[in-house]
Amino acid sequence: GDDANGVSVSHTYMQSGLFTITLYATDPNGCTDSAFRVVNVITPVFQIDLSNLTCIEQNGYIRFNADIQNLSTVTITSMDIESWISGTQPALETWMGNLYIGNTLHYESAYQIQMIDDAPLCCMRIGTATGILNDTVFNKTICVPLKNEFRVLPPFPNPSIDESSINIIAPLTGEAFITVSNMRGEVVSEQSLILHPGVNTVSINTIFYTAGIFQVAVYYKDERQQVRLMVIHH
Missing domain, CATH: 2.60.40.10 (Immunoglobulins)
Structure with a gap:
């Protein structure tokens, strides 16, 4: 709690909750009276x-x-x-x-x-x-x-240091299979997932890849599209 004297006082609340403010007044004859009010303090949250x-x-x-x-x-x-x-x-x-x-x-x-x-x-x-x-x-x-058709967009960030993402546009719900291959054609990672209509963002962890150029291929229904990803390391 806190207390203060004066006509106009202020107090800063450091947390949310219900708080009681009590006013005490004393007249020149020493008679005292009080009044109180409960205030609800809410921490500002932006969302x-x-x-x-x-x-x-x-x-x-x-x-x-x-x-x-x-x-x-x-x-x-x-x-x-x-x-x-x-x-x-x-x-x-x-x-x-x-x-x-x-x-x-x-x-x-x-x-x-x-x-x-x-x-x-x-x-x-x-x-x-x-x-x-x-x-x-x-x-x-x-x-x-803008168009309701299967499309694989370029990865970002590109070049990648430890992680990159690709946006995949799917017209319908369906299973997709993603492979990442090095320039020798060797598959270094693969994953399957369900695509939903609209934009699907997929993360690719590249922290264990060697530096170089990789092909990211996405298989969806009877279609296949691929994009190129560069991996660099500090």
């Missing part, structure tokens, strides 16, 4: 959910729509929202308003991005957001395919 991204093409340009839900314990008053398609620089828009706790914002971009032939993905990211008390960095990203 959002970014979902239902749609990228609508019209006359060669893409417009972005998505749902942003505030799962924080504070109201969000502004957000930096970036949108892009593969091969373009992100377009930045700052949304301002009051996104209250638990509410969902249906965001529609005020801008359009020119479509690029054969671009595989469109993406959106929530960067910095401002709440009632302070700022936080989300870096919450979602991507959806």
Whole structure:
């Protein structure tokens, strides 16, 4: 607990919980009275959910729509929202308003991005957001395919030191088989997994690979696609 004298006092709470504030007043005759109030202190937590991204093409340009839900314990008053398609620089828009706790914002971009032939993905990211008390960095990203067809995208990061990832676009749910081979054709690792419709991100642990060039082959239904991965070490 804490106590203070004066007309206007302040106290900083270091944890969440219910706390009782009691006011004691004494008149010149020495008579004392008191009043109290219980306050609920909540530690500010920032969390959002970014979902239902749609990228609508019209006359060669893409417009972005998505749902942003505030799962924080504070109201969000502004957000930096970036949108892009593969091969373009992100377009930045700052949304301002009051996104209250638990509410969902249906965001529609005020801008359009020119479509690029054969671009595989469109993406959106929530960067910095401002709440009632302070700022936080989300870096919450979602991507959806522009075409509903099987495709294996280049690995990232590439070159890889200890781990790399690949995005696999699948039109339907189905089993996939992934092999990693060196330039002599020797398989150094393999894995099987279930792909779901949309973008599937798969991690490849390269920490035990020798430095060199590797072929990553993905087998899905009756199709096969491969990408090249470079591994380097410090």
